[in-house]
Amino acid sequence: MINDILTVMWKERKGLLRYQGSRTRAVLGLLIPVVMLGIYLPLQIGRALVEGPWSLLTSVFIPMMSVGMMIPESFAGERERHTLGTLLASRLPDEAILFGKVAVAVGYAWGMALMLLLVSLVMVNVTHWDGQVLLYTPITALVNVALSLLMASLVAGLGVLISLRSATVQGAQQTLMTATLFPLVLLQMIPLLLLNVVPNGRARLKELVAAANPTQIILIVMAVLLVLDLGLLMAALARFKRARLILN
Amino acid sequence: MTETAIRIENLTRDFETVRAVDGLSLEVPAGIIFGFLGPNGAGKTTTINLLLGLLEPTSGRAEVLGFDTRTQSDEVRTRTGTLLEHPGLYEQLSAEDNLEFYGRVWRMTPAERQARIKELLTHMGVWERRKERVGTWSKGMKQKLALARALLHRPPLIFLDEPTAGLDVVAATAVRDDLETLAAREGVTVFLTTHNMAEAERLCGQVAVIREGSLVAVGHPDELRARAGGPRLEIFGRGFNDNVLNLLRTRPEVVAAGVQNEHLAIDLRKDTDVAPLVSLLVGAGVQVEEVRRGKASLEEVFLALMEEER
Incomplete structure (x- = not known):
């Protein structure tokens, strides 16, 4: 099974590097986040980027963006380019095809997030040097490593589930974008609702924030993400039916 | 390998209200190119997907190679090669990488992969272009590459779904030549669907004709031709007037007679002696330049079978 997953990963990686017309897109896709999160943000925020929770932005948004660009291609792309039938007619097990595709998208996004965390750390040290090397605390580093992996897996699980059902890559991209943006919008609306609907909302929100234990919140968020990741992967595996895919 | 490569018993597949395959029963002997013929929508591709x-x-x-397609489909797919409706090639990858990927899929060792890829691409005449992206290749070259992929892991059975469809005459002939020589050299059983009767006639040791998911006829192309009708006589020359045609139509051994493309075509009953007919024509004033004996083509047999079913 591991060998089969590695085989699918080999093909996905090759395709990723050589996708027609994507060289410019790939360079831009790499440059934009590097400039924004690796250079601009460290310049603006300075040492607070390393000392505060700002680095979490990289761990949340970079995996979302990177996986969001790649994973819609996974099955919808094979379907669109008429390569899915031949792949399904091969001896590869369902799990190998699915996990191989997910693993490449997650690996790429995770690597990208970690690289940006490192670039921004170097940038902060270079531009805001005060005589000693500034590092992420072990807890921040650990949270970033885990959070970026969990976020990448979350979007990959959701994206592959959507891609399995989509006739076109464009359709899969649009559905995935809606599916990932909707919870974010909802998350922004909850505090606003609290402020406007609940009596003394502002005071209550302040109390809530003051009473919150950041470590506990992060642990809860990560546990929820882990459960969601596993659930989505299981759902994708259950959805992966050769008979259904060959007919779509 | 079993002596029968494929055994189908009363196979039926419905899609909601449509019956795509209807009680199909068939045996495909090992080691031959088996033609599976039928018009569009006859159920050929569905049959391949079922197999x-x-x-x-x-x-x-x-059963395919002795394995039940319902319960042992993994075993079937492990032992077969495919060239389906589309070539199924990764156009952003090179020809070599396409084969390398499927070589890995079939767990060939690196040395095996390298040697086999070289052997097949050299045979197909595209070894020098192996590093090029497949997306830049012509349709004919892509079909050749897809054929190479189907044969890569030396499967005992390959499924080819209209491998020459949409190719020009030169490319189709090249793919056909490769298929014929490689199938013979490697002793592989080929399950070939095609619309092209000349292709089936040239390549296939046995053919089955299906219509609306049901088997209409099966056998060697010669058997089907013999079953479809008696011999045919084609006479080239001058003087094919109405009197001559009427004279021919009174003869008991003549089934039909008519002028086609400036030659006289006469369908005869089986075991007819031709010489007296030619003498008769000469006596009636026909200037005979050439006489050809022939049989109905597979295409004519196919069309006749389609008509019979209606």
């Missing part, structure tokens, strides 16, 4: 275990039958069963 590969990609679809489950509504009823009936099929």
